[in-house]
Amino acid sequence: MSSSLDNFFHDPTDANTLSEEQRKKFEEWMSRILVDPERISSMIEKALHEGMHSEWEEESIQHKFKVGSYYPSMIEHCLRQQAYTYTSPIPPSKEDLAILGEGRAIHELVAMALRRSGLISIEGREVVVELEFGEGAKLHGRIDDLLLIRLTDGDSEDFRLFIPLEIKSISALPEKPRESHYYQLSTYLLARKFPMGVLLYWAKRGGGVKAFSIPRDDVMQSVLRERVLELHEALTKNLLPQKEASINRDFIQCERCAYSETCNPFLIEKLPKASQIALFDIDSVLLDSLPRRRAAMKELGLSPSLRASDIHDKELREKFWELYNSPKYAELDVLIEQGKLDFYKQLELGRAPVGISSARHDNIMEATRARLANLEIPLAHLIVRESGNYDTDIVFKTKWVLRLEGNYEIVEYFDRDALVSSEILKSIRRHRQKKSEVSLEQKKD
Numbered sequence: 001m002s003s004s005l006d007n008f009f010h011d012p013t014d015a016n017t018l019s020e021e022q023r024k025k026f027e028e029w030m031s032r033i034l035v036d037p038e039r040i041s042s043m044i045e046k047a048l049h050e051g052m053h054s055e056w057e058e059e060s061i062q063h064k065f066k067v068g069s070y071y072p073s074m075i076e077h078c079l080r081q082q083a084y085t086y087t088s089p090i091p092p093s094k095e096d097l098a099i100l101g102e103g104r105a106i107h108e109l110v111a112m113a114l115r116r117s118g119l120i121s122i123e124g125r126e127v128v129v130e131l132e133f134g135e136g137a138k139l140h141g142r143i144d145d146l147l148l149i150r151l152t153d154g155d156s157e158d159f160r161l162f163i164p165l166e167i168k169s170i171s172a173l174p175e176k177p178r179e180s181h182y183y184q185l186s187t188y189l190l191a192r193k194f195p196m197g198v199l200l201y202w203a204k205r206g207g208g209v210k211a212f213s214i215p216r217d218d219v220m221q222s223v224l225r226e227r228v229l230e231l232h233e234a235l236t237k238n239l240l241p242q243k244e245a246s247i248n249r250d251f252i253q254c255e256r257c258a259y260s261e262t263c264n265p266f267l268i269e270k271l272p273k274a275s276q277i278a279l280f281d282i283d284s285v286l287l288d289s290l291p292r293r294r295a296a297m298k299e300l301g302l303s304p305s306l307r308a309s310d311i312h313d314k315e316l317r318e319k320f321w322e323l324y325n326s327p328k329y330a331e332l333d334v335l336i337e338q339g340k341l342d343f344y345k346q347l348e349l350g351r352a353p354v355g356i357s358s359a360r361h362d363n364i365m366e367a368t369r370a371r372l373a374n375l376e377i378p379l380a381h382l383i384v385r386e387s388g389n390y391d392t393d394i395v396f397k398t399k400w401v402l403r404l405e406g407n408y409e410i411v412e413y414f415d416r417d418a419l420v421s422s423e424i425l426k427s428i429r430r431h432r433q434k435k436s437e438v439s440l441e442q443k444k445d
């Protein structure tokens with residue numbers, strides 16, 4: 001039975017509902033709380049986190065990772081990463097839990113809005129689907145919503161179509177469906193022979209929505225099969241599949257991967273851990289790319305002395321960059337004599353020379369390596385910009401320096417840009433200091 005104190009807590013607008021004794025008790029409590037009001041907000045934060053975690057635990061009991069049963073939402077991800085979720089799963093971070101919760105809430109909101117529209121009916125939610133591949137391996141997932149759409153065409157009969165709908169909440173609306181979402185929806189289409197499905201993106205920032213119609217593509221059956229069986233074979237033989245994201249230079253995936261510490265994706269295969277590295281900026285220290293630039297300008301019918309920034313026409317500028325970065329011109333790069341001297345000095349000191357270039361892209365990597373080898377500059381490793389990376393020069397180099405420092409010791413850094421050099425050296429110092437503080441803390445524990 002609730003007391004008048006409980007009633008007062010519920011509606012504290014009328015203090016006269018309390019007896020003198022209750023009022024004193026209440027004031028005593030409040031004065032204790034007001035000494036440290038943060039206790040209440042922290043309690044709410046903690047409750048929220050624990051509630052979300054317990055929701056996740058309940059769900060993960062129902063959807064336990066079992067070898068042989070793989071997830072359509074993950075199958076496009078790095079195979080090594082997927083394997084870790086079976087061999088050494090780690091609980092989700094606070095951020096992961098928040099993303100899961102947000103996704104669920106948006107799913108509810110979309111379903112409610114679709115129902116209210118009266119235009120579409122939802123025939124099923126969380127519909128289980130399985131796509132078997134033999135050898136005890138399958139993809140097992142759940143369609144967010146199975147929609148029934150009725151179309152009328154003049155006087156003719158109604159046409160009814162079942163459409164699986166996959167809802168994704170995302171920070172910004174994409175231009176085209178994300179590859180991993182395409183794989184997921186394709187699984188549902190193939191498993192139930194639906195002719196098409198819809199991927200619906202909901203922008204968390206700005207609130208826009210964008211839907212993509214995805215027709216079933218039967219070729220995806222063999223794509224999915226190959227991935228599932230490669231993962232399945234590795235897991236059943238107690239092996240780990242290849243470090244797929246790292247091999248494909250999808251470093252954004254590695255940066256976000258919860259298993260990156262275990263996997264160590266930035267360890268260079270041919271370079272033993274703890275080696276001393278001398279890092280060379282290719283474009284300012286080792287190679288003069290002026291002849292390459294001139295050749296590209298000439299091919300476009302422009303004056304060879306122009307710079308890319310002098311080209312104001314967007315299309316023409318893009319063509320210039322395409323030509324400038326094409327492997328056919330890589331052999332025009334000329335060796336910088338001072339760079340060669342520095343390079344050989346580092347070799348004599350027993351350091352592994354590693355080249356870095358934020359200006360060169362994947363497509364010119366092999367040609368650059370070959371050109372350097374022809375010029376008798378044998379690099380231990382070469383780092384170039386991977387596709388989809390738009391970091392500035394300094395951000396690109398700093399990220400790589402920190403990645404390398406995770407396994408090696410960078411003892412020299414060569415870059416003719418003094419500002420970049422000084423920033424890089426500062427980052428190395430900060431990184432080492434932080435590392436030594438952490439190791440001191442660990443020793444104390």
Ligand code: SF4
Nearest residue numbers: 078081245254257263
């Ligand atoms: S760190 Fe990269 S290569 Fe390693 S498991 Fe994760 S995504 Fe795959």
